[in-house]
Amino acid sequence: MVFDLLKQKKYPSNSKFDEIYPKLYQEHSARHFTPVNIAIKAAKLLVDNPTDKILDIGSGVGKFCCIGSSVTNAHFYGVEKRKKLTNLSNKIKRNYKLKNAHFINNDFTTIDFKKFNGIYFFNSFHEHFDETCILDETSKVSLSEYKKYHADLMMKLNECNKGTKLVTYYTFKNKIPSSYQFIDANETGFLKFYIKK
Template sequence: MRNQFLKWMGRMNVGDLVTDEVWDSFLPHSFQSLSPYQWTPISVVETTWDFLQNETVTSVVDLGSGVGKFCIHLSYLSQDQFSIIGLEDRSELFQISEDLKPKWNAHGVIFRNTNFLENFPRGASHYYAFNPLYETMKGNHSIDSKKDKSAMLFLRNVQQFKNQLYQCKMGTKLITYHGFGGSVLPGFRVLVKKELPLGEWMVWERI
């Protein structure tokens, strides 16, 4: 599949109108249909960028970056003002992310094919999560059936995620869209909460 869907692409330039329809059109068809449920909407990336412009940002890490939509579009908006890293444990999605980078001139974005629960990246100023543990739940619109799914596994992963976040230094911020898997995050306070048309967007701060 690699490069089959990229051969006809042109490069996007800063200032070009970008919508979800435009962005998703560069994905394989099966991944386009998942977009409303799995990939961060452009409007949510723009909301995140509006917030980050008033922040001191050293790096943003997307925990469960999928096809790279959040990272690549944030890079497009910010023009690489800070480091952007995406962590994705599915090799197919990781490869799509890598192949999309040249199309968006997002050469500064770093994608890593790794599980963020097992290899949590320390030291970022900001983290982003779009309900990253959903794939361990028995829900609709899953990416595939390759991962084990059970309520027990989901709860165990949520606790592990909380433990990882608790070890972040004071002042670290977590930005969530549709939550992180739970409603209570020990050691963090809620700074911002917005009900966007497509879901809840929040900013948490380590205290």
């Protein structure tokens, strides 16, 4: 079982891991969901202590939270606006007994970011910017919506406590407020690590 493999540090390939999802989401995975190796690296950057709480903004099918809660001892919370994706994430959590993964069906703007020590963001609003990035029939390409969500994200990130860690994937630095100090990026530059000043 893929989560046992993760706990034993025998990391499954991305396609092997994605077999836990229905076929449609396996097809979406390369574009929309964090690859296994990136999720492991991001989770390890974000977690210092077992008491840490990590928030995934737009958790999709829950892939990042499920992997993060299997390779660390911290608690991972995913907030996702699409109910069917939250339901699928909760089904995976139940089926695989992932007690440290938690999923909330809501807009990320309703969440109190101060409750979290770490934040993960994988370019969640891109479906409003790029019509090749449509996830389902509810996706709406709208530059004003894209800009509004990024302004909301800036505001929520600014509310975080000093020392909060932030990891982004496929997100430009200009989308992150200047209250965050850039620390490092991975070899491709797509995974970036910041700390709130």
